[in-house]
Amino acid sequence: MTTTRAPAVEARQLIKTYAGDVTALRGMDVTVEPGTVFGLLGPNGAGKSTTVKILTTLARPDSGSATVAGHDVLRHPDRVRRAIGVVAQSSGADPVATGHENLQLQGRLYGLKGADLSRRVAELLDRFNLADAAKRPVKGYSGGMRRRLDVALGLVHRPEVLFLDEPTTGLDPEARTAMWDEIDRLAGEEGLTILLTTHYLDEADRLAERIAIVDRGRVVVEGTPDALKGELRGDAVHLELSQAVGEAGRTLLEGAIGRLTGLHEVLVDGRRVSVRADDGAAAVPALLGALDRAGVGVAAATVARPSLDDVYLRYAGRRYSEADTQSTDGLVLAGGAR
Numbered sequence: 232m233t234t235t236r237a238p239a240v241e242a243r244q245l246i247k248t249y250a251g252d253v254t255a256l257r258g259m260d261v262t263v264e265p266g267t268v269f270g271l272l273g274p275n276g277a278g279k280s281t282t283v284k285i286l287t288t289l290a291r292p293d294s295g296s297a298t299v300a301g302h303d304v305l306r307h308p309d310r311v312r313r314a315i316g317v318v319a320q321s322s323g324a325d326p327v328a329t330g331h332e333n334l335q336l337q338g339r340l341y342g343l344k345g346a347d348l349s350r351r352v353a354e355l356l357d358r359f360n361l362a363d364a365a366k367r368p369v370k371g372y373s374g375g376m377r378r379r380l381d382v383a384l385g386l387v388h389r390p391e392v393l394f395l396d397e398p399t400t401g402l403d404p405e406a407r408t409a410m411w412d413e414i415d416r417l418a419g420e421e422g423l424t425i426l427l428t429t430h431y432l433d434e435a436d437r438l439a440e441r442i443a444i445v446d447r448g449r450v451v452v453e454g455t456p457d458a459l460k461g462e463l464r465g466d467a468v469h470l471e472l473s474q475a476v477g478e479a480g481r482t483l484l485e486g487a488i489g490r491l492t493g494l495h496e497v498l499v500d501g502r503r504v505s506v507r508a509d510d511g512a513a514a515v516p517a518l519l520g521a522l523d524r525a526g527v528g529v530a531a532a533t534v535a536r537p538s539l540d541d542v543y544l545r546y547a548g549r550r551y552s553e554a555d556t557q558s559t560d561g562l563v564l565a566g567g568a569r
Protein backbone atom coordinates (compact mmCIF):
# COMPACT_ATOMS: atom_id res chain seq x y z
CA MET A 232 0.00 0.00 0.00
CA THR A 233 1.32 3.42 -0.83
CA THR A 234 0.86 6.26 1.60
CA THR A 235 0.72 9.81 0.40
CA ARG A 236 2.68 12.18 2.58
CA ALA A 237 1.60 15.78 2.82
CA PRO A 238 3.89 18.28 1.09
CA ALA A 239 6.74 19.60 3.27
CA VAL A 240 6.09 23.08 1.91
CA GLU A 241 2.91 24.31 0.32
CA ALA A 242 2.33 27.95 -0.58
CA ARG A 243 -0.81 29.07 -2.38
CA GLN A 244 -1.32 32.37 -4.16
CA LEU A 245 0.99 34.45 -1.98
CA ILE A 246 0.74 38.17 -2.61
CA LYS A 247 3.09 40.65 -0.97
CA THR A 248 3.43 44.37 -1.56
CA TYR A 249 6.10 46.42 0.18
CA ALA A 250 5.84 50.08 1.11
CA GLY A 251 6.43 52.28 -1.92
CA ASP A 252 4.08 50.11 -3.98
CA VAL A 253 6.62 47.40 -4.80
CA THR A 254 4.70 44.21 -5.54
CA ALA A 255 7.20 41.50 -4.68
CA LEU A 256 4.82 38.53 -5.04
CA ARG A 257 1.82 38.34 -7.37
CA GLY A 258 0.35 34.91 -6.69
CA MET A 259 3.26 32.71 -5.76
CA ASP A 260 2.58 28.95 -5.66
CA VAL A 261 5.16 26.47 -4.36
CA THR A 262 4.82 22.79 -3.43
CA VAL A 263 7.80 20.83 -2.13
CA GLU A 264 7.50 17.09 -1.50
CA PRO A 265 9.14 15.71 1.66
CA GLY A 266 12.76 14.57 1.33
CA THR A 267 13.37 16.42 -1.93
CA VAL A 268 15.47 19.38 -2.98
CA PHE A 269 13.47 22.14 -4.62
CA GLY A 270 15.06 25.10 -6.37
CA LEU A 271 13.51 28.54 -6.70
CA LEU A 272 15.40 30.00 -9.61
CA GLY A 273 15.27 33.58 -10.77
CA PRO A 274 17.17 36.82 -11.18
CA ASN A 275 17.50 39.65 -8.65
CA GLY A 276 14.17 41.00 -7.50
CA ALA A 277 12.11 38.05 -8.79
CA GLY A 278 10.62 37.46 -5.33
CA LYS A 279 12.62 34.47 -4.09
CA SER A 280 13.75 35.96 -0.77
CA THR A 281 10.30 37.37 -0.04
CA THR A 282 8.85 33.88 -0.53
CA VAL A 283 11.44 32.42 1.83
CA LYS A 284 10.76 35.15 4.40
CA ILE A 285 7.05 34.31 4.40
CA LEU A 286 7.66 30.56 4.60
CA THR A 287 10.11 31.03 7.48
CA THR A 288 7.65 33.33 9.36
CA LEU A 289 9.84 36.44 9.02
CA ALA A 290 7.25 38.27 6.90
CA ARG A 291 3.47 38.10 6.46
CA PRO A 292 1.81 37.92 3.06
CA ASP A 293 -0.94 40.40 2.18
CA SER A 294 -2.98 37.37 1.13
CA GLY A 295 -2.55 33.70 0.32
CA SER A 296 -1.69 30.78 2.58
CA ALA A 297 1.25 28.55 3.35
CA THR A 298 2.10 25.49 5.41
CA VAL A 299 5.56 24.23 6.28
CA ALA A 300 6.07 20.76 7.80
CA GLY A 301 2.29 20.62 8.10
CA HIS A 302 2.01 23.83 10.15
CA ASP A 303 0.28 26.98 9.00
CA VAL A 304 2.83 29.82 8.86
CA LEU A 305 0.30 32.42 9.95
CA ARG A 306 -1.56 30.46 12.62
CA HIS A 307 1.35 28.51 14.13
CA PRO A 308 4.58 30.39 13.39
CA ASP A 309 6.20 28.97 16.55
CA ARG A 310 5.65 25.38 15.35
CA VAL A 311 7.01 26.27 11.93
CA ARG A 312 10.13 27.81 13.49
CA ARG A 313 10.85 24.64 15.45
CA ALA A 314 10.52 22.50 12.33
CA ILE A 315 12.77 24.54 10.04
CA GLY A 316 16.38 25.55 9.66
CA VAL A 317 17.16 28.80 7.87
CA VAL A 318 20.39 29.78 6.19
CA ALA A 319 19.88 33.39 5.16
CA GLN A 320 21.79 35.23 2.46
CA SER A 321 23.87 37.09 5.02
CA SER A 322 25.62 35.07 7.70
CA GLY A 323 24.01 34.89 11.10
CA ALA A 324 27.26 33.85 12.83
CA ASP A 325 28.93 36.12 15.38
CA PRO A 326 32.31 36.94 13.80
CA VAL A 327 34.03 37.54 17.14
CA ALA A 328 32.98 34.19 18.61
CA THR A 329 34.53 30.89 17.56
CA GLY A 330 32.74 28.34 15.38
CA HIS A 331 32.27 26.16 18.46
CA GLU A 332 30.79 29.02 20.49
CA ASN A 333 28.42 29.97 17.68
CA LEU A 334 27.09 26.43 17.46
CA GLN A 335 26.78 26.13 21.27
CA LEU A 336 24.80 29.37 21.44
CA GLN A 337 22.52 28.36 18.61
CA GLY A 338 21.89 24.98 20.24
CA ARG A 339 21.00 26.63 23.56
CA LEU A 340 18.57 28.93 21.78
CA TYR A 341 16.77 25.80 20.63
CA GLY A 342 16.77 24.28 24.11
CA LEU A 343 19.62 21.78 23.70
CA LYS A 344 21.92 21.40 26.69
CA GLY A 345 24.50 19.28 28.44
CA ALA A 346 25.91 16.20 26.75
CA ASP A 347 23.28 16.28 24.01
CA LEU A 348 24.36 19.79 23.00
CA SER A 349 28.10 18.94 23.13
CA ARG A 350 27.53 15.84 21.03
CA ARG A 351 25.52 17.72 18.42
CA VAL A 352 28.10 20.54 18.19
CA ALA A 353 31.00 18.08 17.82
CA GLU A 354 29.04 16.12 15.21
CA LEU A 355 28.33 19.24 13.12
CA LEU A 356 31.91 20.56 13.38
CA ASP A 357 33.13 17.23 12.16
CA ARG A 358 30.47 16.87 9.52
CA PHE A 359 31.17 20.31 8.02
CA ASN A 360 34.91 19.92 8.16
CA LEU A 361 35.30 22.68 10.74
CA ALA A 362 36.74 20.68 13.65
CA ASP A 363 40.27 22.04 13.19
CA ALA A 364 39.00 25.63 13.07
CA ALA A 365 36.45 25.19 15.88
CA LYS A 366 38.40 27.22 18.43
CA ARG A 367 39.19 30.10 16.05
CA PRO A 368 37.09 33.27 15.77
CA VAL A 369 34.80 33.16 12.74
CA LYS A 370 36.16 36.45 11.38
CA GLY A 371 39.31 34.54 10.35
CA TYR A 372 37.34 31.90 8.38
CA SER A 373 37.35 31.74 4.58
CA GLY A 374 34.10 32.37 2.68
CA GLY A 375 33.54 28.64 2.23
CA MET A 376 34.13 27.90 5.94
CA ARG A 377 31.68 30.63 6.95
CA ARG A 378 29.04 29.30 4.63
CA ARG A 379 29.54 25.76 5.96
CA LEU A 380 29.19 27.12 9.51
CA ASP A 381 25.98 28.92 8.45
CA VAL A 382 24.52 25.64 7.24
CA ALA A 383 25.66 23.85 10.42
CA LEU A 384 23.96 26.58 12.49
CA GLY A 385 20.74 25.99 10.57
CA LEU A 386 20.87 22.27 11.37
CA VAL A 387 21.66 22.32 15.12
CA HIS A 388 18.10 21.46 16.18
CA ARG A 389 17.64 18.76 13.53
CA PRO A 390 15.00 20.53 11.43
CA GLU A 391 12.72 18.74 8.97
CA VAL A 392 12.91 21.44 6.33
CA LEU A 393 15.99 23.51 5.52
CA PHE A 394 15.78 26.84 3.69
CA LEU A 395 18.95 27.86 1.91
CA ASP A 396 18.84 31.38 0.50
CA GLU A 397 21.51 31.57 -2.19
CA PRO A 398 23.85 29.07 -0.52
CA THR A 399 26.81 29.61 -2.81
CA THR A 400 26.69 33.30 -3.73
CA GLY A 401 30.15 34.79 -3.33
CA LEU A 402 31.96 31.45 -3.01
CA ASP A 403 34.90 30.52 -5.20
CA PRO A 404 34.37 27.57 -7.57
CA GLU A 405 36.05 25.07 -5.26
CA ALA A 406 34.02 26.09 -2.20
CA ARG A 407 30.92 26.10 -4.35
CA THR A 408 31.46 22.51 -5.46
CA ALA A 409 32.12 21.47 -1.84
CA MET A 410 28.86 23.10 -0.79
CA TRP A 411 26.99 21.33 -3.57
CA ASP A 412 28.35 17.97 -2.39
CA GLU A 413 27.26 18.81 1.14
CA ILE A 414 23.74 19.74 0.05
CA ASP A 415 23.52 16.50 -1.93
CA ARG A 416 24.59 14.55 1.13
CA LEU A 417 22.06 16.27 3.41
CA ALA A 418 19.25 15.52 1.03
CA GLY A 419 20.35 11.99 0.21
CA GLU A 420 21.54 10.57 3.51
CA GLU A 421 19.41 12.49 5.96
CA GLY A 422 16.18 12.73 4.01
CA LEU A 423 16.00 16.44 4.73
CA THR A 424 13.65 18.55 2.64
CA ILE A 425 15.56 21.48 1.18
CA LEU A 426 14.19 24.59 -0.46
CA LEU A 427 16.97 26.62 -1.99
CA THR A 428 16.94 29.86 -3.88
CA THR A 429 19.53 30.58 -6.48
CA HIS A 430 20.53 32.88 -9.32
CA TYR A 431 22.62 30.13 -10.79
CA LEU A 432 21.08 28.04 -13.51
CA ASP A 433 23.73 25.36 -13.17
CA GLU A 434 23.23 25.18 -9.39
CA ALA A 435 19.51 24.52 -9.74
CA ASP A 436 20.21 22.01 -12.49
CA ARG A 437 22.82 20.20 -10.39
CA LEU A 438 21.01 20.08 -7.05
CA ALA A 439 17.28 20.30 -7.39
CA GLU A 440 14.90 17.48 -8.25
CA ARG A 441 12.33 20.09 -9.15
CA ILE A 442 12.80 23.68 -10.18
CA ALA A 443 10.40 26.59 -10.27
CA ILE A 444 11.46 29.50 -12.44
CA VAL A 445 10.34 32.72 -10.79
CA ASP A 446 9.83 35.94 -12.69
CA ARG A 447 8.24 39.13 -11.37
CA GLY A 448 6.72 37.58 -8.26
CA ARG A 449 5.28 34.37 -9.61
CA VAL A 450 6.30 30.96 -10.93
CA VAL A 451 6.40 30.98 -14.72
CA VAL A 452 7.24 27.30 -15.13
CA GLU A 453 7.94 24.33 -12.87
CA GLY A 454 9.28 20.84 -13.39
CA THR A 455 12.32 18.61 -13.22
CA PRO A 456 15.47 20.10 -14.79
CA ASP A 457 15.38 17.42 -17.48
CA ALA A 458 11.70 17.94 -18.25
CA LEU A 459 12.23 21.68 -18.52
CA LYS A 460 15.19 21.22 -20.81
CA GLY A 461 13.40 18.45 -22.70
CA GLU A 462 10.66 20.88 -23.64
CA LEU A 463 13.16 22.49 -25.91
CA ARG A 464 13.18 19.86 -28.56
CA GLY A 465 16.53 18.45 -29.69
CA ASP A 466 19.83 20.28 -29.92
CA ALA A 467 20.62 23.87 -30.74
CA VAL A 468 22.93 24.13 -33.76
CA HIS A 469 24.64 27.44 -34.43
CA LEU A 470 26.62 28.20 -37.56
CA GLU A 471 28.74 31.22 -38.23
CA LEU A 472 28.87 32.11 -41.92
CA SER A 473 32.04 33.42 -43.50
CA GLN A 474 30.02 36.35 -44.86
CA ALA A 475 26.81 38.02 -43.81
CA VAL A 476 23.83 37.33 -46.04
CA GLY A 477 21.29 39.96 -47.09
CA GLU A 478 17.51 39.70 -47.16
CA ALA A 479 17.37 37.62 -50.37
CA GLY A 480 20.11 35.28 -49.14
CA ARG A 481 18.31 34.89 -45.83
CA THR A 482 15.07 33.76 -47.48
CA LEU A 483 16.97 31.42 -49.76
CA LEU A 484 18.92 29.82 -46.91
CA GLU A 485 15.93 29.50 -44.60
CA GLY A 486 14.09 27.74 -47.42
CA ALA A 487 17.00 25.42 -48.24
CA ILE A 488 17.60 24.48 -44.59
CA GLY A 489 13.90 24.14 -43.84
CA ARG A 490 13.64 21.40 -46.47
CA LEU A 491 16.14 19.21 -44.59
CA THR A 492 14.49 16.64 -42.35
CA GLY A 493 14.75 16.83 -38.55
CA LEU A 494 15.42 20.56 -38.46
CA HIS A 495 13.11 23.19 -36.97
CA GLU A 496 13.04 26.84 -36.03
CA VAL A 497 15.53 27.94 -38.65
CA LEU A 498 16.75 31.48 -38.10
CA VAL A 499 19.26 33.27 -40.35
CA ASP A 500 20.48 36.62 -39.14
CA GLY A 501 23.49 38.27 -40.80
CA ARG A 502 26.34 35.83 -40.26
CA ARG A 503 24.47 33.65 -37.75
CA VAL A 504 22.34 30.62 -38.51
CA SER A 505 20.45 29.03 -35.60
CA VAL A 506 18.55 25.79 -35.97
CA ARG A 507 16.89 23.27 -33.63
CA ALA A 508 17.78 19.75 -34.66
CA ASP A 509 16.37 16.41 -33.48
CA ASP A 510 19.94 15.15 -33.58
CA GLY A 511 22.51 17.94 -33.65
CA ALA A 512 25.53 15.84 -34.59
CA ALA A 513 23.73 14.28 -37.56
CA ALA A 514 22.37 17.66 -38.66
CA VAL A 515 25.74 19.37 -39.08
CA PRO A 516 26.92 17.52 -42.23
CA ALA A 517 23.48 17.95 -43.83
CA LEU A 518 23.51 21.65 -43.00
CA LEU A 519 27.04 22.14 -44.30
CA GLY A 520 26.05 20.35 -47.52
CA ALA A 521 22.99 22.55 -48.02
CA LEU A 522 25.00 25.72 -47.43
CA ASP A 523 27.75 24.52 -49.75
CA ARG A 524 25.21 23.91 -52.52
CA ALA A 525 23.88 27.43 -51.91
CA GLY A 526 27.44 28.75 -52.31
CA VAL A 527 27.70 30.00 -48.72
CA GLY A 528 30.90 29.40 -46.72
CA VAL A 529 30.81 28.38 -43.03
CA ALA A 530 33.42 29.62 -40.53
CA ALA A 531 32.30 27.70 -37.44
CA ALA A 532 29.64 25.25 -36.25
CA THR A 533 28.56 24.43 -32.68
CA VAL A 534 26.06 21.97 -31.29
CA ALA A 535 24.64 22.53 -27.80
CA ARG A 536 22.09 20.85 -25.57
CA PRO A 537 19.26 23.24 -24.68
CA SER A 538 20.02 25.06 -21.47
CA LEU A 539 17.80 26.28 -18.67
CA ASP A 540 18.58 29.74 -20.00
CA ASP A 541 16.64 28.80 -23.11
CA VAL A 542 13.76 27.65 -20.89
CA TYR A 543 13.85 30.95 -19.04
CA LEU A 544 13.78 32.81 -22.34
CA ARG A 545 10.77 30.86 -23.48
CA TYR A 546 8.69 31.35 -20.33
CA ALA A 547 9.81 34.73 -19.01
CA GLY A 548 10.05 36.19 -22.49
CA ARG A 549 13.51 37.59 -21.90
CA ARG A 550 17.05 36.38 -21.43
CA TYR A 551 18.09 35.54 -17.90
CA SER A 552 20.94 38.04 -18.20
CA GLU A 553 18.57 40.80 -19.34
CA ALA A 554 16.15 40.15 -16.49
CA ASP A 555 18.89 40.69 -13.97
CA THR A 556 19.25 44.43 -14.02
CA GLN A 557 20.74 45.02 -10.60
CA SER A 558 23.66 42.65 -10.65
CA THR A 559 25.26 40.22 -13.02
CA ASP A 560 27.80 39.30 -10.39
CA GLY A 561 28.72 35.68 -10.88
CA LEU A 562 25.63 35.02 -12.94
CA VAL A 563 25.96 31.79 -14.85
CA LEU A 564 24.47 32.08 -18.28
CA ALA A 565 23.58 29.51 -20.88
CA GLY A 566 26.99 27.86 -20.91
CA GLY A 567 26.77 26.81 -17.29
CA ALA A 568 23.48 25.05 -17.39
CA ARG A 569 24.00 22.37 -19.96
Ligand SMILES: Nc1ncnc2c1ncn2[C@@H]1O[C@H](COP(=O)(O)OP(=O)(O)OP(=O)(O)O)[C@@H](O)[C@H]1O
Nearest residue numbers: 249250253254255274275276277278279280281282
Ligand atom coordinates in the same frame (compact mmCIF):
# COMPACT_ATOMS: atom_id res chain seq x y z
N1 LIG B 1 11.96 45.29 2.62
C1 LIG B 1 11.64 45.68 1.39
N2 LIG B 1 11.09 46.90 1.14
C2 LIG B 1 10.73 47.28 -0.11
N3 LIG B 1 10.90 46.52 -1.20
C3 LIG B 1 11.45 45.31 -1.03
C4 LIG B 1 11.85 44.81 0.27
N4 LIG B 1 12.36 43.57 0.12
C5 LIG B 1 12.30 43.28 -1.21
N5 LIG B 1 11.75 44.31 -1.89
C6 LIG B 1 11.48 44.36 -3.35
O1 LIG B 1 10.63 43.27 -3.66
C7 LIG B 1 11.01 42.67 -4.89
C8 LIG B 1 11.35 41.21 -4.68
O2 LIG B 1 12.52 41.12 -3.88
P1 LIG B 1 13.16 39.77 -3.35
O3 LIG B 1 14.30 40.13 -2.45
O4 LIG B 1 12.09 38.90 -2.81
O5 LIG B 1 13.70 39.15 -4.71
P2 LIG B 1 14.80 38.01 -4.90
O6 LIG B 1 14.34 37.20 -6.04
O7 LIG B 1 15.05 37.31 -3.64
O8 LIG B 1 16.09 38.85 -5.29
P3 LIG B 1 17.60 38.60 -4.83
O9 LIG B 1 18.06 37.48 -5.65
O10 LIG B 1 18.25 39.89 -5.17
O11 LIG B 1 17.57 38.32 -3.36
C9 LIG B 1 12.16 43.50 -5.43
O12 LIG B 1 11.62 44.47 -6.31
C10 LIG B 1 12.73 44.16 -4.19
O13 LIG B 1 13.34 45.37 -4.51
